[in-house]
Amino acid sequence: MSRIASVFSQSGRKALIPYITVGYPTIEATLKVVPLLAQNGADIVELGIPFSDPLADGVTIQRSSFHALKNGVSPQLCLDVAKKLREKVDIPLVFMTYYNPVFHYGLEPFCSACVGAGIDGLIIPDLPPQEGGSLEAIARKKDIDLIYLLAPTSTEERIKLVAERSRGFIYLVSVTGVTGARDRLPADWEVFVSRVKELVSQPLCVGFGISTPSQAKRVARLADGVIVGSRIIQLMESGDIQPVGEFIKGLREALD
Amino acid sequence: MIPDARGYFGDYGGQFVPETLMPVLDELTEAYTKAKDDKDFWRQFETLSRDFSGRPTPLYFARGLTQHGGGARIFLKREDLAHTGAHKINNALGQGLLAKKMGKRRIIAETGAGQHGVATAAVCAMLGLDCIVYMGEEDVRRQSLNVFRMRLMGAEVRPVSSGSRTLKDAINEAIRDWVTNPDTYYLLGSVVGPAPYPAMVRDFQSVIGREAKEQILAQEKRLPDYIVACVGGGSNAIGIFYPFLDDKDVKLVGVEAAGRGIESGQHAAPLMAGTVGVLHGTKSYILQDDSGQIRETHSVSAGLDYPGVGPEHSYLKDSRRAQYVAVTDDQALESFQLLCQTEGIVPALESAHAIYHAAQMAKSLDKEQIIIINLSGRGDKDMDIVAKELGVEL
Numbered sequence: 001m002s003r004i005a006s007v008f009s010q011s012g013r014k015a016l017i018p019y020i021t022v023g024y025p026t027i028e029a030t031l032k033v034v035p036l037l038a039q040n041g042a043d044i045v046e047l048g049i050p051f052s053d054p055l056a057d058g059v060t061i062q063r064s065s066f067h068a069l070k071n072g073v074s075p076q077l078c079l080d081v082a083k084k085l086r087e088k089v090d091i092p093l094v095f096m097t098y099y100n101p102v103f104h105y106g107l108e109p110f111c112s113a114c115v116g117a118g119i120d121g122l123i124i125p126d127l128p129p130q131e132g133g134s135l136e137a138i139a140r141k142k143d144i145d146l147i148y149l150l151a152p153t154s155t156e157e158r159i160k161l162v163a164e165r166s167r168g169f170i171y172l173v174s175v176t177g178v179t180g181a182r183d184r185l186p187a188d189w190e191v192f193v194s195r196v197k198e199l200v201s202q203p204l205c206v207g208f209g210i211s212t213p214s215q216a217k218r219v220a221r222l223a224d225g226v227i228v229g230s231r232i233i234q235l236m237e238s239g240d241i242q243p244v245g246e247f248i249k250g251l252r253e254a255l256d
Numbered sequence: 257m258i259p260d261a262r263g264y265f266g267d268y269g270g271q272f273v274p275e276t277l278m279p280v281l282d283e284l285t286e287a288y289t290k291a292k293d294d295k296d297f298w299r300q301f302e303t304l305s306r307d308f309s310g311r312p313t314p315l316y317f318a319r320g321l322t323q324h325g326g327g328a329r330i331f332l333k334r335e336d337l338a339h340t341g342a343h344k345i346n347n348a349l350g351q352g353l354l355a356k357k358m359g360k361r362r363i364i365a366e367t368g369a370g371q372h373g374v375a376t377a378a379v380c381a382m383l384g385l386d387c388i389v390y391m392g393e394e395d396v397r398r399q400s401l402n403v404f405r406m407r408l409m410g411a412e413v414r415p416v417s418s419g420s421r422t423l424k425d426a427i428n429e430a431i432r433d434w435v436t437n438p439d440t441y442y443l444l445g446s447v448v449g450p451a452p453y454p455a456m457v458r459d460f461q462s463v464i465g466r467e468a469k470e471q472i473l474a475q476e477k478r479l480p481d482y483i484v485a486c487v488g489g490g491s492n493a494i495g496i497f498y499p500f501l502d503d504k505d506v507k508l509v510g511v512e513a514a515g516r517g518i519e520s521g522q523h524a525a526p527l528m529a530g531t532v533g534v535l536h537g538t539k540s541y542i543l544q545d546d547s548g549q550i551r552e553t554h555s556v557s558a559g560l561d562y563p564g565v566g567p568e569h570s571y572l573k574d575s576r577r578a579q580y581v582a583v584t585d586d587q588a589l590e591s592f593q594l595l596c597q598t599e600g601i602v603p604a605l606e607s608a609h610a611i612y613h614a615a616q617m618a619k620s621l622d623k624e625q626i627i628i629i630n631l632s633g634r635g636d637k638d639m640d641i642v643a644k645e646l647g648v649e650l
């Protein structure tokens with residue numbers, strides 16, 4: 001069983017999956033915040049490798065990405081950081097990035113480097129299953145889970161396709177839109193999650209727009225996990241990571 | 257078949273987009289495939305191309321420019337005379353009609369120089385569709401006249417302040433809007449982006465090459481030896497190249513923007529100096545750094561200032577069916593003035609890149625040979641920039 005799969009084998013526990021951009025606001029902050037997330041109840045951490053053209057991201061993650069890039073954060077540096085984090089935490093670590101940095105690094109070298117750094121999975125929002133075949137084949141050989149996404153616009157045919165191909169879990173994008181904290185959950189998110197649930201047996205984690213404990217709690221009634229990103233990036237802006245620890249703790253309590 | 261069912265031209269193309277858009281692209285592909293075989297659709301396209309856009313555009317023998325070179329005879333395909341001042345109207349009209357057929361009401365577009373934005377705004381006004389144009393802040397500043405034109409025709413222009421604030425960022429923002437509003441029609445302006453855009457935009461633009469072929473055969477009773485066109489995303493070039501692809505004796509030359517020189521790194525020439533990557537949903541040659549980040553580009557011409565290029569051009573480059581070269585800002589400015597003086601025609605700065613290369617080439621060719629330049633647009637929009645570059649205060 002992969003490290004990610006074992007997260008979802010604990011009955012009753014809902015997975016809490018925070019996202020951070022590597023190198024935002026500093027590399028030191030990343031190295032400190034991940035253990036803090038783990039201590040406060042995170043089950044998996046998404047490490048964002050910044051990309052110059054993050055077209056699935058809203059303003060918050062755009063800003064953290066540009067900031068990190070200005071600080072010289074590269075895929076190689078992210079791999080180095082992941083390796084250091086792997087010595088500090090046991091929970092699964094997954095990279096979230098866009099396809100071009102991975103493609104440019106080289107699919108095989110990148111997956112090998114991920115294994116070396118203790119990375120468990122990959123989330124690449126601009127790589128749908130139709131284009132993911134090559135990366136998928138390599139990742140599978142190296143026991144790295146390539147996690148595909150579904151959106152409210154996904155048809156039954158596409159839900160089945162993603163269910164067949166996704167490993168670890170399926171990332172459900174709660175809204176038609178970009179990443180970003182929102183005041184309320186989208187009107188039809190329950191319809192969407194229920195629709196997917198009827199067709200697939202894999203763990204389902206919901207992300208995009210979840211930013212409060214009460215939202216997380218509501219989502220977790222239907223889903224197996226919640227993904228929280230932009231709100232954490234906002235909290236990290238000052239460089240002081242303590243508020244992030246408190247925030248994660250609050251989410252954990254809401255989920256349990 | 258090119259492209260294949262997955263939207264690939266050889267190794268290039270594809271659909272690298274967020275899941276939200278995959279069903280939307282499927283819907284678009286289906287609608288376009290149907291329209292392609294729909295005689296009524298094309299009849300409407302042809303009628304409006306004639307009565308609204310002013311087609312066919314002339315193929316004009318450039319006597320002055322030919323004499324100046326003293327070599328090959330040069331003809332200009334006068335897309336500068338098309339409505340709104342450039343070839344962009346062909347694609348805007350085709351996709352506008354398709355959007356209407358699909359029952360879409362809200363149209364979004366990106367624009368660099370503003371030519372595609374103006375063409376889209378005009379078509380939307382004519383068809384009664386809502387129009388929002390994303391434009392980089394930097395381009396809003398350097399192409400303020402076009403911003404005003406778009407607004408006059410009822411379009412909402414949204415300045416984009418992220419990244420390099422140019423065309424690339426305008427496309428990012430348009431895609432973000434599209435992901436948020438999947439019922440919207442995205443009227444993409446070049447042969448870039450995910451399938452079916454590269455082939456669809458090519459099909460609408462290939463009216464340029466079909467006309468040029470008919471016109472040169474009527475005027476000269478033979479095909480040209482060379483066709484020269486500038487390449488940013490590459491829609492005017494594909495438009496004139498495509499109907500000649502099977503005519504192996506016709507050499508196709510695409511001219512990219514060398515900006516301040518390829519060696520300077522400040523250019524917009526992915527086919528000349530780029531590597532393969534994925535940008536805006538398609539695999540093609542792009543300009544990127546050592547860690548796969550998209551590089552900032554430079555060209556005096558906003559319409560060529562883009563780090564990617566249409567996947568079909570990458571395919572034509574690798575298969576050597578077309579040849580690609582690059583021309584600097586200074587060379588383009590030089591030929592901009594040359595065309596004004598020898599022909600009484602003010603070209604767009606984009607097109608001036610093609611003129612420079614063709615004029616150079618003509619010198620070493622003999623007088624029997626024929627070059628067609630795709631004069632993709634007119635230069636009225638570039639007056640401020642050219643004046644500034646020449647040190648003239650307006």
